[in-house]
Amino acid sequence: MLRAAVRLTASTSTAIYDRPIRRIAGDVSKNLERALTLVRKCKHTGILRHVFLTITSSAADFKKLSNLLESSIADLKWLLSIYDSDEDGAKLTIPPIASNDPILAWVWSSIASLQTNRLAKDRVESANCLASLACDNQRYRKVIVEEGAVPPLLRLLKDGGGSAEGQIAAANALSCLADDVDRTRVIAAELGIGIIVQVLGDSPMKVQISVADLVAKVAEVDHMAREEFGRENVLKPLVSCLIMDLDLEDYKRVHSSGGKTSIHSIVQKELAAKNHHNHIYGNSYHKVQSSSSFSSMDGRVSGHNSKKERENASxxxxxxxxxxxxxxxxxxxxxxLRNSQKIAEPKGLFCLSKIIETEKGDLQYNCLMTIVEIAEVAEDNADLRKVAWKPSSPPAKAVLDQLLRVIKEESNPDFQIPVIKAIGCLSRIFSAKETGIISALVAHLGDANTDVATEAAIALAKFTRPENHNCAAHSKTIIECNGVPLLMKMLSASDRAKKNGLILLCYLSMHVGNSKALAEARALRTLESAIRSGVAQIPESKEIFSRAVHQLMLYQDVFAIDI
Structure with missing residues (x-):
């Protein structure tokens, strides 16, 4: 059997999966060493030798050794069987070496089946077995990756064994494994990111469904993988599939170059000017635009997806x-920033706004959350805000209109909260005349759902904080929209609601301290009470509480009210 194992490893033209070979060979070697040691004791004759053997050895030693050698024979027999190309599928039998950990045997057998040039159905069955184990238990996922399953799964994802089912099985198995940063890094180290992007662009739609899910799983847990996906231009096939049936005639009419300068051309000119002045960000943004995911995308799907396939798909x-x-x-x-820049160009925002407007359910929600993520990135990047989120830009306005519509019409907090958060992140793009957004947010200060009301207070605080150059005008609008009574009621809710409500109250007091509404609501007394109770002792809040109280005290005698 040892000779057969040697012939196996020497005859194969491709790299053989050697994890079980090394483990079992090591165990067999130890047992043979034990046997040799015992046999050597029996080699010589003589009274002293027999006396020594009687003292040091017994029938139990020989029986134990015999059992160990039998186990080694069974282990080798099992080992040779998992590499037998005539055998069907992975072996679910358990060799003695894995009797205390059966999962190890199943993982070894499945990976060996994937590695060898077997029939496609056997490789699919093995990938499905690994997926089932991986989705079942955290420890199993760790064992599968440690035992080297990622490279053969990536090979199956790439070639599918000649079938779409093989690619789907591999993608599903990798998705189950990609729930941890360390495991996603293993996928990336095996050049998996490039393989995933290639398969996504060149495969049938049913394969793309699983591969897109794999991209989402990997990107969710690993920020480095997100950037690597961006460098590999994964956004292009994703966008192609997303807008396959989208009517872009409206966009073409607005942005056609005939007679009017397109928004895209304006963006390019602005960025070119920045490049002329060696503006670093401008250089990077210009490069991103030139390789845009939406450029030359008019609803066409690249790669394998022919027009006939799209028409026949359900x-x-x-x-x-x-x-x-x-x-x-x-x-x-x-x-x-890289991926947000690519999506937040005019055509990207237009497409997302159209989907949010016309779709429902998970598709609408996922597009909304894409906008939310772009908005959060833009909150900390002035150049992205100026280029992508100009309220005068028709695509940006289309997205903002849809966000406003969701805030007003949607009753599901799962939709309301992220959209309100996105508006807050973009607060610095709104002029003092944009009162519609403010009034919609103020209305939610009185929302029955405390989390929605709290998120509205956080968003309004971003409109009124001193860093916002329209903070005074926005503060006046909030008060004119009857926001103060709603805000005071919110202060009696949860601790989180109270904390964020007080911060908003401070900003309003700092900018419109002479407001009659604040005086009637006894805002000064509320803030002084908060200071005494210790709520305002957080270092980042201490200064704004002090400034707010100072402003209110300056104007408290203006009104004949006992504050």
Whole structure:
């Protein structure tokens, strides 16, 4: 059997999966060493030798050794069977070496089946077995990766064994494994990011559904993978699938170059000017625009997806693919300036706004969350705000209109909260005349859902903080929209609501301290009470409480009210 194992490792033309070979060979070697030691004791004759053997050895030693050698024979027999190309699928039998940990045997067998050039159905079965184990238990996922499953799974993802089912099985298995940063880094180290992007662009729609889900899983847990996906231009196939049925005629009419300068051309000119002055950000943004995911994308799907395939696909398949692609875009934009820049160009915002307007359910939600992530990135990047989120830009205005519509019409907090957060992140792009957004947020200060009301207070605080150059005008608008009574009621809710409500009250007091509404609401007494109770002793809040109280005290004698 040892000779057969040697012939196996020497005859194969491809790299053999050697994890079980090394483990079992090491165990067999130890047992043979024990046997040799015992046999050597019996080699010589003589009275002293027999006396020594009687003292040091017994029948139990020989029986134990015999059992160990039998186990080694069984281990080798099992080992040779998992590499037998005539055998079907992975072996679910358990060799003695894995009797205390059966999962190890199943993982070894499945990976060996993936590694060898077997029939496609056997490789699919093995990938599905690994996926089932990986989705079942955290420890199993760790064992699968440690035992070297990622490289053969990536090979199966790339070639599929000649079938789409093989690619789907590999993508599903990798998705189950990609729930931890360390494991996603293993996928990336095996050049998996490039393989995933290639398969996403060149595969049938049913494969793209699983691969888009894999992109979303990897991007969700690993920020480095998000950037690597961006460098590999994964956004292009994702966007292609997302807008496959989208009517872009409205966009073409608005942005056609005939007679009017397009928004895209204006952006390019502005960036070119920045490049002329060696503006670093301008250089990077210009490069991003030139390789844009939406450039030359008029609803066409690249790669394998022919027009005939799209026409024959069921609405359910199309919806699932779009939903998964939107989910992947959401995950990829989270905290990523590079990916947010690529999506937040005029055509990108236009497409997202159209989907938010016309779709419902998960697809609409995932597109909304993509906008939220882009808005959060833009909050900390002035150049992205100026280029992508100009309220005068028709695509940006279309997105903002949809966000406002969701705030007003949607009753589901899962939709309301992220949209309110996005508006807050973009607070610095709104002029003093944009009262519609303010009034919609103020209305939610009185929302029955405390989390929604709290998020509205946080967003309004961003409109009124001193860093916002329209803070005074926005503060007046909030008071004119009857926001103070709603805000005072909110202060009796949860601790989180009270904390954020008090911060908003401070900003209003700092900018409109002479407001009659604040005096009637006894804002000064409320803030002084908060200071005494210790709520205002947080270092970042201490100064704004002090300034707010000072402003209110300056104007408290203006009104004949006992404050």
């Amino acid at each position: 609405p359910e398949v199309k919806l699932k693919l779009k939903t998964n692609c939107a989910l992947a875009l959401w995950r990829l934009c989270k905290g990523s």
